[in-house]
Amino acid sequence: MGYRLYVFDLDETLWCADMDEICPMEGPFKLSGTHLARCNTATVRLRQGTRKLMRSIHRHGGICSLACRADESICNELLDTFGIRDLFFHPRYGLMEKGEAILEVLREIRRTLGVVIRSDEVLFVDDAPANTAEARRVGATALLYGRDIRNLRELRNLVV
Numbered sequence: 001m002g003y004r005l006y007v008f009d010l011d012e013t014l015w016c017a018d019m020d021e022i023c024p025m026e027g028p029f030k031l032s033g034t035h036l037a038r039c040n041t042a043t044v045r046l047r048q049g050t051r052k053l054m055r056s057i058h059r060h061g062g063i064c065s066l067a068c069r070a071d072e073s074i075c076n077e078l079l080d081t082f083g084i085r086d087l088f089f090h091p092r093y094g095l096m097e098k099g100e101a102i103l104e105v106l107r108e109i110r111r112t113l114g115v116v117i118r119s120d121e122v123l124f125v126d127d128a129p130a131n132t133a134e135a136r137r138v139g140a141t142a143l144l145y146g147r148d149i150r151n152l153r154e155l156r157n158l159v160v
Contacts, residue, residue: 002121003062003121003122003123003141003158003159004061004062004063004117004121004122005062005063005064005065005102005105005106005109005117005121005122005123006057006062006063006064006065006122006123006124006125006159007064007065007066007067007098007101007102007105007122007123007124007125007135007140008064008065008066008067008124008125008126009066009067009068009098009125009126009127009128009131009145010066010068010070010075010078011068011069011070011127012127012145013047013125013126013127013145014046014047014050014152015044015045015046015047015050015078015082016044016045016047017042017043017044017045018042018043018044018045025039025041025042025044025071025074026039026040026041026074027039027074027077028077029044029077029078029081030081031081031082034046035047035048035082037078037081037082044078046082046084047151047152048151048152049151049152049153049156050082050084050152051082051083051084051087052152052156053152053153053155053156053159054084054087054088055087056156056159057159058087060159062159063089063109063117064087064088064089065088065089065090065091065092065105066088066091066092066093067091067092067096067098067101067102067105067124067126067131068091068092068093069093069094069095070093071093072093072094075091075093089105089108089109090104090105090108090109090112092104092105097134098124098126098131098132098134098135099134099135099137099138099140100138102119102122102124102135102138102140103119103138106119106122118139119138119139119140120139120140120141122135122139122140122141123140123141123142123143123158124140124141124142124143125142125143125145125149125155126142126144126145127144127145127146128144129144132144143155
């Protein structure tokens with residue numbers, strides 16, 4: 001099946017954070033190379049292949065979005081630092097359930113773009129089993145990062 005909307009989690013899915021302390025990350029972040037962003041208390045590593053995967057999705061007519069429970073301002077700053085913020089349509093942040101976040105993105109696509117995408121045309125990727133179960137509850141296909149797929153290159157095979 002060809003997917004039309006791809007929704008990703010950020011923490012431990014598209015990027016990984018090494019934190020010096022157990023505290024919220026705070027910018028400013030500075031890019032170190034192409035895949036590392038550093039601040040005073042953390043280093044965030046963008047997974048290899050993230051940019052290539054998002055661009056491949058766009059080339060094949062898909063839409064990318066995010067459903068992440070992390071702080072919106074920190075996520076946006078990191079996405080800007082990595083130069084990929086503009087690759088995601090109507091990202092959802094905060095404590096919203098992942099299934100509801102997916103449905104909200106679908107409503108926004110319909111409202112702003114006039115495009116109807118069914119929930120069974122959504123591929124959701126997250127590192128937490130509870131989140132993938134929630135995405136399946138609303139009809140999306142959900143893959144658990146680390147079990148169903150081992151890296152983002154494997155996902156590129158599903159972008160057709």
